[in-house]
Amino acid sequence: MNNQKKEEIVKHTLFIFSTTASLLLILIIVFLFNEAGRLFTEISILDFLLGTEWNPGKGLYGAFPFMFFSLIVTAGALLIAIPLGVSCAIFLAEIAPSWARDITRPVIELLAGIPSIIYGLFGLVIIVRFVKITLELATGETLLVGSIILAIMILPIIISISQDSIESVPGSFKKGSLAMGATEWQTLRKIIIPAALPGIFAGVILGVGRAIGETMAVVLVLGNSENLPHLVKQLLGEQAAGNVIQIINQIPEIMLKPGEALTSAILLEMGPAEVGGIHYSALFAMGVLLFIITFILSVSSNIILSKSQINLK
Amino acid sequence: MISSKTTNKIMKGVFWISASLIIIILFLILGYVFSEGITALDYSFITEMPKDNWREGGIYPAIIGTLILVAVALLFAVPLGVLTGVYLVEFRREDKLTQCIRVSVDSLNAVPSIVFGLFGLSLFFYYLRDLTGGPTILSGGLTLGFMILPTIIRTSEVALRSVPLSEKLGSYALGATKLQTISRIIIPSSIPGIITGVILGFGRAAGETAPIIFMVVLNPVLPGFPYLFSQCNALTTQIYYLTSEAVSIERAFGMAFVLISIILISNYFARLINKYMARNIKR
Numbered sequence: 001m002n003n004q005k006k007e008e009i010v011k012h013t014l015f016i017f018s019t020t021a022s023l024l025l026i027l028i029i030v031f032l033f034n035e036a037g038r039l040f041t042e043i044s045i046l047d048f049l050l051g052t053e054w055n056p057g058k059g060l061y062g063a064f065p066f067m068f069f070s071l072i073v074t075a076g077a078l079l080i081a082i083p084l085g086v087s088c089a090i091f092l093a094e095i096a097p098s099w100a101r102d103i104t105r106p107v108i109e110l111l112a113g114i115p116s117i118i119y120g121l122f123g124l125v126i127i128v129r130f131v132k133i134t135l136e137l138a139t140g141e142t143l144l145v146g147s148i149i150l151a152i153m154i155l156p157i158i159i160s161i162s163q164d165s166i167e168s169v170p171g172s173f174k175k176g177s178l179a180m181g182a183t184e185w186q187t188l189r190k191i192i193i194p195a196a197l198p199g200i201f202a203g204v205i206l207g208v209g210r211a212i213g214e215t216m217a218v219v220l221v222l223g224n225s226e227n228l229p230h231l232v233k234q235l236l237g238e239q240a241a242g243n244v245i246q247i248i249n250q251i252p253e254i255m256l257k258p259g260e261a262l263t264s265a266i267l268l269e270m271g272p273a274e275v276g277g278i279h280y281s282a283l284f285a286m287g288v289l290l291f292i293i294t295f296i297l298s299v300s301s302n303i304i305l306s307k308s309q310i311n312l313k
Numbered sequence: 314m315i316s317s318k319t320t321n322k323i324m325k326g327v328f329w330i331s332a333s334l335i336i337i338i339l340f341l342i343l344g345y346v347f348s349e350g351i352t353a354l355d356y357s358f359i360t361e362m363p364k365d366n367w368r369e370g371g372i373y374p375a376i377i378g379t380l381i382l383v384a385v386a387l388l389f390a391v392p393l394g395v396l397t398g399v400y401l402v403e404f405r406r407e408d409k410l411t412q413c414i415r416v417s418v419d420s421l422n423a424v425p426s427i428v429f430g431l432f433g434l435s436l437f438f439y440y441l442r443d444l445t446g447g448p449t450i451l452s453g454g455l456t457l458g459f460m461i462l463p464t465i466i467r468t469s470e471v472a473l474r475s476v477p478l479s480e481k482l483g484s485y486a487l488g489a490t491k492l493q494t495i496s497r498i499i500i501p502s503s504i505p506g507i508i509t510g511v512i513l514g515f516g517r518a519a520g521e522t523a524p525i526i527f528m529v530v531l532n533p534v535l536p537g538f539p540y541l542f543s544q545c546n547a548l549t550t551q552i553y554y555l556t557s558e559a560v561s562i563e564r565a566f567g568m569a570f571v572l573i574s575i576i577l578i579s580n581y582f583a584r585l586i587n588k589y590m591a592r593n594i595k596r
Contacts (some may be wrong), residue, residue: 003490003492006489006492007491007492010492011400011404014396014399014400015400015404015410016395016402016403017393017397018396018397018400018414018461019394019414019465020393020397021397021414021417021462021466022413022414022417024417024421024462025417025420025421025424027426027432027436028424028429028432031432031435031440032428032431034435035431035435049561066434074475075438083331084334084335087327087328087331087332088328088331088332088335089594090332091326091328091329091332092332094543095325095328095329096332100332100532103336104335104336105401107335107339107586108335109580110339110343110577110580111335111338111339113517113520113576113577113580114342114343114520114573114576115517115519115520115521115522115549115572115573116426116520116522116523116570116578117520117522117549117552117553118342118346118520118552118572118573120553120568121346121556121565121566121569122342122345122346124556125345125562126345128344136523137391138346143542152338155335159335162512162541183318183320183321184325185321185324185325186317192471195571206423209423212425213423213424213425213427213428214425215425215426215427215499215522216522216523217547217552219553220553220556220557220588233570261439263425263427263523265570266427266430266431266441266456266526267427267430267523267526268525270431270434275439277518278441282430283431283466284329284435285314286429287427287431290425290427290428291425291428292426294423294424294425295420295423295424297423298419298420298422298423299419299420300499302416
């Protein structure tokens, strides 16, 4: 056998191996949709997405409460993680002397390496107790604690992607601004941050994906009560656009109540659910929902990142 | 009106504070887990079988279970990941197909761990039950392997790309074929980078809970040879069980201590190898 032929064979074999990732993705889609499909022979997609009642015993499979809680917890996490993460990224990219960078970088890598179950354990034992005592609540297992833990967990990804995009702003921009007499902060605010904004946004989107998909930490600290806050339910029933504002007004109060995320519901109910039954299928439908959300977030973050790199060039 | 110089100073202070805050958070978490965990820890904790529903005795089966699961995951993901990397870097120009593979890798990386758990449950538990035997090391290890495949592909790709062009050209100039160049020059010189990826994958797989939670058992078992078709325990799922059922928080911290130590030590080695590699490339 000559070399060319050998090379061809190796090339084709390697091609087959390299399709594994794509194949896996397709398989995941096929299996999830296949298992989830059975639910929709029984109830409509709208009942699943907008139904506010989840009671498998009575055949009610409204996943809205879980989506609501997942969304609120993630939003809360972003509120904490974006300012902290972006300013830390600015620090690393622009301000820090090299010794400070040498300390901070490994710290962020370590934070990213801590398993989620340990974040959950820490959250349950320390933050839940702390919130309960300082805010004098009946239970510390609240959406607020979920947001705090998730914020810590998504910090590394927001920091590393923001830092990359801040560092990729051409040095000439900065020098030009400083030469005009602007201070470092003015340069950051008016030149560097605007130029790096798409990259920062991409990092935040990836962070959202992580937060929505996070399971183990959330299941330990949220308290796992799927009951929608009474007020939200009441206001949803009345179906008026103005009510959205009222719900938003209630959010600080809702943050101090327990909840249950999509991911926790799957984890907690898979044991009792009968295999192949409707309940089982409904849990897979939640998995499909999570998959679709994270897929869209990941793809859009990639598009933003690649476009922003072209723009900066 | 505050002068622009004062604002500049204040904002710089804010940046310093936010970075220190993150360092404090890390030390708080690690410090607490270590100080709580060390009280449970002694030699027998690591080497003995648990007694009384994990309340007494050691956690040996959980440590062994985690190590075997991760080994299976790596056996699946490392060859596939490295070969994918070789194909992407050496055999293919950037085109629609490589883009498609990249998008798949990124999307796979973004799939939530609980969704991998569901996928594994459906695939290995019900459709391939006759092959895998249901909740076995094979099912759990492969599910973990799927999860870490993107990490291995990416790090291998970076490692393979960092091989200096001069080395490749030198090999071709001596009359070596492409396959010889790949197997004798490119792969050997990117091995440190690949090992770094493997160690990162190891740490990630050891710390995952949700993908294997349907695949492991809670009562203590020691997997017997040939391992693949026996049941097992895992550190992460035991920590979850001990905490959520309020069996023993103290022992959960003991296990967390062991788990974090495994991950920190492996990360430290990854860093060492990385440094060694950086020095070698400069030469």
